[in-house]
Amino acid sequence: MDDYREGDIVIIKAGENWPQHLFEIHEVYDDCVTGYSVDGPLEGCYGEPSLDLILGLREA
Numbered sequence: 028m029d030d031y032r033e034g035d036i037v038i039i040k041a042g043e044n045w046p047q048h049l050f051e052i053h054e055v056y057d058d059c060v061t062g063y064s065v066d067g068p069l070e071g072c073y074g075e076p077s078l079d080l081i082l083g084l085r086e087a
Contacts, residue, residue: 031055036085039076045069049085
């Protein structure tokens with residue numbers, strides 16, 4: 028598992044009800060992160076994606 032931190036921008040993989048998008052992490056837990064989507068149709072939406080939905084860190 029990657030060591031995700033508050034403020035990291037990660038890529039969340041697409042699901043049945045949402046497209047792939049960028050997500051800013053606010054808190055990290057053992058099985059999920061919390062924060063807000065930062066692009067696409069979910070921009071500004073709060074979420075708690077599980078760690079298995081994270082494809083990786085956004086490239087700088």
